[in-house]
Amino acid sequence: xxxxxxxxxxxxxxxxxxxxxxxxxxxxxxxxxxxxxxxxxxxxxxxxxxxxxxxxxxxxxxxxxxxxxxxxxxxxxxxxxxxxxxxxxxxxxxxxxxxxxxxxxxxxxxxxxxxxxxxxxxxxxxxxxxxxxxxxxxxxxxxxxxxxxxxxxxxxxxxxxxxxxxxxxxxxxxxxxxxxxxxxxxxxxxxxxxxxxxxxxxxxxxxxxxxxxxxxxxxxxxxxxxxxxxxxxxxxxxxxxxxxxxxxxxxxxxxxxxxxxxxxxxxxxxxxxxxxxxxxxxxxxxxxxxxxxxxxxxxxxxxxxxxxxxxxxxxxxxxxxxxxxxxxxxxxxxxxxxxxxxxxxxxxxxxxxxxxxxxxxxxxxxxxxxxxxxxxxxxxxxxxxxxxxxxxxxxxxxxxxxxxxxxxxxxxxxxxxxxxxxxxxxxxxxxxxxxxxxxx
Amino acid sequence: xxxxxxxxxxxxxxxxxxxxxxxxxxxxxxxxxxxxxxxxxxxxxxxxxxxxxxxxxxxxxxxxxxxxxxxxxxxxxxxxxxxxxxxxxxxxxxxxxxxxxxxxxxxxxxxxxxxxxxxxxxxxxxxxxxxxxxxxxxxxxxxxxxxxxxxxxxxxxxxxxxxxxxxxxxxxxxxxxxxxxxxxxxxxxxxxxxxxxxxxxxxxxxxxxxxxxxxxxxxxxxxxxxxxxxxxxxxxxxxxxxxxxxxxxxxxxxxxxxxxxxxxxxxxxxxxxxxxxxxxxxxxxxxxxxxxxxxxxxxxxxxxxxxxxxxxxxxxxxxxxxxxxxxxxxxxxxxxxxxxxxxxxxxxxxxxxxxxxxxxxxxxxxxxxxxxxxxxxxxxxxxxxxxxxxxxxxxxxxxxxxxxxxxxxxxxxxxxxxxxxxxxxxxxxxxxxxxxxxxx
Numbered sequence: 001x002x003x004x005x006x007x008x009x010x011x012x013x014x015x016x017x018x019x020x021x022x023x024x025x026x027x028x029x030x031x032x033x034x035x036x037x038x039x040x041x042x043x044x045x046x047x048x049x050x051x052x053x054x055x056x057x058x059x060x061x062x063x064x065x066x067x068x069x070x071x072x073x074x075x076x077x078x079x080x081x082x083x084x085x086x087x088x089x090x091x092x093x094x095x096x097x098x099x100x101x102x103x104x105x106x107x108x109x110x111x112x113x114x115x116x117x118x119x120x121x122x123x124x125x126x127x128x129x130x131x132x133x134x135x136x137x138x139x140x141x142x143x144x145x146x147x148x149x150x151x152x153x154x155x156x157x158x159x160x161x162x163x164x165x166x167x168x169x170x171x172x173x174x175x176x177x178x179x180x181x182x183x184x185x186x187x188x189x190x191x192x193x194x195x196x197x198x199x200x201x202x203x204x205x206x207x208x209x210x211x212x213x214x215x216x217x218x219x220x221x222x223x224x225x226x227x228x229x230x231x232x233x234x235x236x237x238x239x240x241x242x243x244x245x246x247x248x249x250x251x252x253x254x255x256x257x258x259x260x261x262x263x264x265x266x267x268x269x270x271x272x273x274x275x276x277x278x279x280x281x282x283x284x285x286x287x288x289x290x291x292x293x294x295x296x297x298x299x300x301x302x303x304x305x306x307x308x309x310x311x312x313x314x315x316x317x318x319x320x321x322x323x324x325x326x327x328x329x330x331x332x333x334x335x336x337x338x339x340x341x342x343x344x345x346x347x348x349x350x351x352x353x354x355x356x357x358x359x360x361x362x363x364x365x366x367x368x369x370x371x372x373x374x375x376x377x378x379x380x381x382x383x384x385x386x387x388x389x390x391x392x393x394x395x396x397x398x399x400x401x402x403x404x405x406x407x408x409x410x411x412x413x414x415x416x417x418x419x420x421x422x423x424x425x426x427x428x429x430x431x432x433x434x435x436x437x438x439x440x
Numbered sequence: 441x442x443x444x445x446x447x448x449x450x451x452x453x454x455x456x457x458x459x460x461x462x463x464x465x466x467x468x469x470x471x472x473x474x475x476x477x478x479x480x481x482x483x484x485x486x487x488x489x490x491x492x493x494x495x496x497x498x499x500x501x502x503x504x505x506x507x508x509x510x511x512x513x514x515x516x517x518x519x520x521x522x523x524x525x526x527x528x529x530x531x532x533x534x535x536x537x538x539x540x541x542x543x544x545x546x547x548x549x550x551x552x553x554x555x556x557x558x559x560x561x562x563x564x565x566x567x568x569x570x571x572x573x574x575x576x577x578x579x580x581x582x583x584x585x586x587x588x589x590x591x592x593x594x595x596x597x598x599x600x601x602x603x604x605x606x607x608x609x610x611x612x613x614x615x616x617x618x619x620x621x622x623x624x625x626x627x628x629x630x631x632x633x634x635x636x637x638x639x640x641x642x643x644x645x646x647x648x649x650x651x652x653x654x655x656x657x658x659x660x661x662x663x664x665x666x667x668x669x670x671x672x673x674x675x676x677x678x679x680x681x682x683x684x685x686x687x688x689x690x691x692x693x694x695x696x697x698x699x700x701x702x703x704x705x706x707x708x709x710x711x712x713x714x715x716x717x718x719x720x721x722x723x724x725x726x727x728x729x730x731x732x733x734x735x736x737x738x739x740x741x742x743x744x745x746x747x748x749x750x751x752x753x754x755x756x757x758x759x760x761x762x763x764x765x766x767x768x769x770x771x772x773x774x775x776x777x778x779x780x781x782x783x784x785x786x787x788x789x790x791x792x793x794x795x796x797x798x799x800x801x802x803x804x805x806x807x808x809x810x811x812x813x814x815x816x817x818x819x820x821x822x823x824x825x826x827x828x829x830x831x832x833x834x835x836x837x838x839x840x841x842x843x844x845x846x847x848x849x850x851x852x853x854x855x856x857x858x859x860x861x862x863x864x865x866x867x868x869x870x871x872x873x874x875x876x877x878x879x880x
Contacts, residue, residue, distance in 0.1 A: 022732055026590040029657075032778045033589050131587065137733035139579070139587035147571065147579035149473050149757035150466040151750055217469075275718045275739060292462055293577035293750035296740040299715060301733065310591055310733035317589035321769045322762070329761045338472045 002035060005320040008042035008072035010065040010091060011080030014305030015105060015132070016045065017052040019078070019312050024055065030313075034320035042072035065091035069098070076101040076319055078312060084108035096120045096128070103315040105132035105308055111206035111222035114213065115339070118331035127322070128331040129315035134207040135160055135284040137307030138300040139314070144214040144288065145333045151290035153215040157253040157435065160207040162282030162302045163191045163198040164230050164250040168267075169280045172238050172247065178231060190282060200229035201250065201265040208252035212263055213332050213339065215288065216256060220332075221263065221342035228266035237430060240357055240401050241269055244383060247277040251435060260343035262350055269355050269434040276437055287437055295438050348410040353382065353434035355403050356412070358419070359426045362396040366424045370400060373418045377411040379404050397426045403434070442475060445760040448482035448512035450505040450531060451520035454745030455545060455572070456485070457492040459518070459752050464495065470753075474760035482512035505531035509538070516541040516759055518752060524548035536560045536568070543755040545572035545748055551646035551662035554653065555779070558771035567762070568771040569755035574647040575600055575724040577747035578740040579754070584654040584728065585773045591730035593655040597693040597875065600647040602722030602742045603631045603638040604670050604690040608707075609720045612678050612687065618671060630722060640669035641690065641705040648692035652703055653772050653779065655728065656696060660772075661703065661782035668706035677870060680797055680841050681709055684823060687717040691875060700783035702790055709795050709874040716877055727877055735878050790849040793822065793874035795841070796856070801864045802836040810840060813858040817851040819844050837866045843874070 009016050020040050023030065031037045044062040062068035069077050069091040077095035079102065081088045088109050095102050096117065104110070110117070110133055121128040131141045135158065144153075159165050167181040174181075182199065185191035197203050209222035230250050241248050246269035255262045270277045275297055279285040284302025289295045301307035332339060360366050367386060374381060385401040404412070416429050449456050460480050463470065471477045484502040502508035509517050509531040517535035519542065521528045528549050535542050536557065544550070550557070550573055561568035571581045575598065584593075599605050607621040622639065625631035637643050649662035670690050681688050686709035695702045710717045715737055719725040724742025729735045741747035772779060800806050807826060814821060825841040844852070856869050 022590060026592075029592075030590050032657075032774045035775075138736060139583050142582060142587055143579050146758060147582055147754040148750070150462060150470050150753045152466075152469075217472075273718070275715060278713070278715045278718055290750075292753070293747050294741040294744070296578060296738070298736070298738055300736040304734075307733050310588070310730075313590045313732070314587040318586060334472045335475075 002037070004037045004039045005034070005076060005316070006039055006041040006074045007076040007078055007316065008068045008074040009040055009078045009080065010044050010068050011082070012043060012045035012052055013080065015308045015312070016080040017054055018305035018309035019080070020054045020056070022306070022309055022313060030317065034317050036320055038316055038320055041074050042068050044068045066094060069095040069100070074100060076103060076316065078316070079104040079106055080312070082106055082108070084112045089113055092117055093120065096124055096126060099124050099126055101127040101129075101319050103129045103312055103319070105130065105312060107133040107203070107206040107210060111209040111220060114210065114220050114332070115336055119336040121331055122335055127319050129318060130331070131315050132308045132311035134210050135286055135298075136300070136302040136304065137310050138284055138286060138298045138302065139311070140211070140286045140298055141214065142314075143296065143298065144211065145329065148288065148290055148293060149333070151292045153256070153288060153290040155253065155255040155289045156211050156215045156286065157251050158286035159249055159276065159279050159284050160204045160252045160286070160302065161198055161250060162284060163195065164204070165279065165284070166190045166282045167199070168230060168233070168248055168250065171233070171235065172242070175235060177235060178233060199231050201227045204250060204252040204265045208254055208263055208265060211252070211286070212254040212261065215254060216261055217334055217338070218261060218340045218342040221344065224263060224342065224344045226264040226266065226347045230267050232430070233267050236399070237357060237432060240385070241355065242272070243385070244355070244401070244403055245272050246270060246355070246434065247272050248432065249276065249279075253435060257345045257349070259349055260345035262345040262347070264347065264350070267432050269432050271436060274437045289438050348408070348413070350409040351406055353404055353406055353436075354412050355432040355434060356401070356416070357430040358400045359397045360400055361424045361426060362398045363424065367400065369422055369424070370402075370419055373415045374402070374404070376418070377407075377415040379407045379411050379415055381405065442477070444477045444479045445474070445516060445756070446479055446481040446514045447516040447518055447756065448508045448514040449480055449518045449520065450484050450508050451522070452483060452485035452492055453520065455748045455752070456520040457494055458745035458749035459520070460494045460496070462746070462749055462753060470757065474757050476760055478756055478760055481514050482508050484508045506534060509535040509540070514540060516543060516756065518756070519544040519546055520752070522546055522548070524552045529553055532557055533560065536564055536566060539564050539566055541567040541569075541759050543569045543752055543759070545570065545752060547573040547643070547646040547650060551649040551660060554650065554660050554772070555776055559776040562770055562775055567759050569758060570771070571755050572748045572751035574650050575726055575738075576740070576742040576744065577750050578724055578726060578738045578742065579751070580651070580726045580738055581654065582754075583736065583738065584651065585769065588728065588730055588733060589773075591732045593696070593728060593730040595693065595695040595729045596651050596655045596726065597691050598726035599689055599716065599719050599724050600644045600692045600726070600742065601638055601690060602724060603635065604644070605719065605724070606630045606722045607639070608670060608673070608688055608690065611673070611675065612682070615675060617675060618673060639671050641667045644690060644692040644705045648694055648703055648705060651692070651726070652694040652701065655694060656701055657774055657778070658701060658780045658782040661784065664703060664782065664784045666704040666706065666787045670707050672870070673707050676839070677797060677872060680825070681795065682712070683825070684795070684841070684843055685712050686710060686795070686874065687712050688872065689716065689719075693875060697785045697789070699789055700785035702785040702787070704787065704790070707872050709872050711876060714877045729878050788848070788850040788853070791846055793846055793876075794844045794852050795872040795874060796844070796852070797870040798840045798859070799837045799866045800840055801866060802838045803864065806864045807840065809862055809864070810842070810859055813855045814842070814844070816858070817855040819847045819851050819855055821845065
């Protein structure tokens with residue numbers, strides 16, 4: 001006789017409903033894989049009467065997540081409510097305190113309270129799994145936490161937000177503006193009514209904070225991430241990038257440097273012939289560069305009810321298989337007490353190439369001045385393009401595009417400030433960082 | 441006090457030596473991750489006196505793998521000898537019978553004896569891990585076995601042999617012949633002195649057999665794989681592929697069809713703008729298309745001492761963490777007795793697009809004849825290119841290149857046979873299958 005793994009699902013939106021449907025549909029396959037069935041014994045959602053096309057007759061209904069966590073007749077609490085605060089936070093805490101395993105897809109919550117919850121799980125000897133929280137269906141948590149055990153990661157970076165990648169892909173393919181793309185994405189359901197969280201990079205930052213902790217064995221530091229969204233990216237940038245052999249992606253990047261760990265989210269130029277440059281639309285990708293294995297690139301669906309439910313299902317299967325219940329694999333790879341304090345590398349010390357696009361007045365000496373300001377800051381240039389603005393006005397502004405060799409953020413900022421002080425720019429300089437994958 | 445995980449390493453070649461070095465170098469990190477140290481307590485290799493640059497003073501030396509498996513004071517037997525037969529086979533069997541966990545990188549052995557060994561591991565309640573056996577450092581075994589639990593895979597395919605991909609990449613980039621590339625690859629250590637096993641696809645086939653069993657939950661069927669190597673690929677094919685928007689890769693493909701499961705290894709045209717087409721040199725890649733999660737693509741180093749050792753280290757860490765020793769995760773995802781018999785889909789019923797390159801005599805009616813033979817077999821054409829051979833001789837042979845829409849292997853074979861019977865071909869027709877990734 002085998003004992004079922006009894007789960008309670010909090011949240012029956014796209015992901016929750018997909019999960020319940022799939023667990024039912026794959027019952028015998030999962031039983032064979034896990035050695036015992038996985039059964040949905042309790043659920044909660046905002047609206048009890050909504051038809052979700054799933055059979056909930058075998059599950060006890062709870063009015064809220066906290067009650068489910070507290071009183072559900074379950075082994076695992078599955079949190080699919082979202083939001084960094086309550087009720088998700090207190091419900092998970094309650095579940096862990098009760099000695100339940102927890103599976104969550106909630107990146108905002110983990111970025112904020114991940115260490116507290118992981119510590120609690122460790123003390124209780126239960127499992128906290130969260131594969132679905134980062135990059136949806138891509139098994140990046142498992143790869144970092146298990147497959148790369150003993151590797152020292154140098155850099156992890158990725159396309160972690162499908163909405164931004166969808167918009168950038170369409171801007172490039174169709175030549176339409178950011179605003180038009182966003183509107184279309186909202187109409188098609190690829191962007192929220194309030195898209196700020198996605199397009200300004202906050203969602204990417206939450207996921208990056210989790211990856212950083214896992215990859216570098218450090219405490220979570222979601223508030224110490226340099227953040228720049230994509231709302232400022234124009235067709236001029238997209239076209240100039242393509243001309244120079246680059247494509248613009250919103251990347252989250254965490255990198256070990258001599259002065260600490262950089263965490264940054266910003267629009268990034270990646271070489272056109274790199275594999276990550278080929279990742280289009282709502283697809284996500286995560287590159288991991290580590291010292292033993294080399295470079296891995298994992299690509300797949302970053303969102304969507306089924307892809308996310310698949311990751312939750314994998315987490316549940318792992319719990320069902322580890323029947324002893326002895327939690328030997330800490331949530332963030334190492335016991336929370338072994339994680340190193342996060343030491344932030346200041347953005348000013350970031351080293352890399354830069355793309356700089358400026359619109360300047362067409363008068364003598366401007367180009368020489370720009371070149372001098374760059375030289376004064378020891379910035380050497382890979383390429384320089386100067387051309388008339390397409391719609392030239394009376395003062396005939398010109399576009400100047402520079403691509404620098406490797407330099408520092410501090411040098412770039414000083415140089416740009418000096419150029420701006422000269423008074424010949426007709427608008428703010430656009431600065432986009434370049435990121436080069438190690439291989440391909 | 442924590443009890444160390446004691447391992448015995450059989451084989452101290454590139455992978456074995458790298459593993460021992462890394463386990464020593466990462467001792468404290470791994471102890472923190474696993475909750476206990478991993479210690480090399482016993483070793484064996486062909487030559488005891490060779491300087492491998494590693495400290496073996498703490499390990500007992502055995503004269504052969506079988507003795508190590510039988511008498512080593514260890515918890516895990518790590519097999520890095522290679523070869524589908526003895527001593528690897530009997531040593532692993534002995535270790536499992538003794539109740540030791542086993543980690544192996546040996547694809548040839550698993551493709552042949554995987555089910556027998558997995559069954560033995562199950563009965564003994566021990567773990568059989570083999571992440572390093574397929575695609576080196578890429579965590580494809582863990583992804584299929586754990587992350588995709590409950591998914592139903594439709595197709596898995598990949599670049600699984602670095603030697604072939606290296607040769608094809610150089611042929612394309614440098615315009616040099618297969619023979620010259622192979623010679624260079626041998627000189628640089630990317631190809632064996634006897635390269636047959638790699639270039640004729642056998643190595644890819646072994647890896648594919650393992651992936652098939654994991655992906656589809658079927659018994660292993662390494663002998664039922666359609667096999668075609670790359671030695672027949674010429675610059676004419678590479679250039680024609682590029683002209684038509686394709687790139688040639690040696691793929692291993694396993695696909696669920698109505699009549700069973702196709703397993704095939706052959707040179708394949710993939711669309712130039714697909715992500716897998718960007719995978720260059722010795723890098724490997726595996727695409728997994730499954731019904732819940734959608735498409736995943738995992739890219740990384742497929743060989744090399746350190747990358748392979750990294751995968752072995754991940755396997756060891758998993759064993760070290762599962763301290764209860766209760767093996768709940770069967771080697772091939774499900775208990776061996778739950779695996780379905782492999783039902784082979786015949787190659788003749790394969791459906792797909794085809795590239796066909798023929799050199800024909802330049803006389804009236806040839807083109808019409810080819811078109812008729814295609815039409816008679818209900819093969820519709822996506823594109824047709826006819827051009828003079830570069831080095832034309834007296835009879836001025838012409839090259840005819842066809843790309844078909846989706847059709848069957850049987851139709852193609854019948855049509856080609858009919859064309860060959862006409863007598864105007866000046867050599868054998870070159871036929872290359874086209875494979876289209878679902879997304880991107």
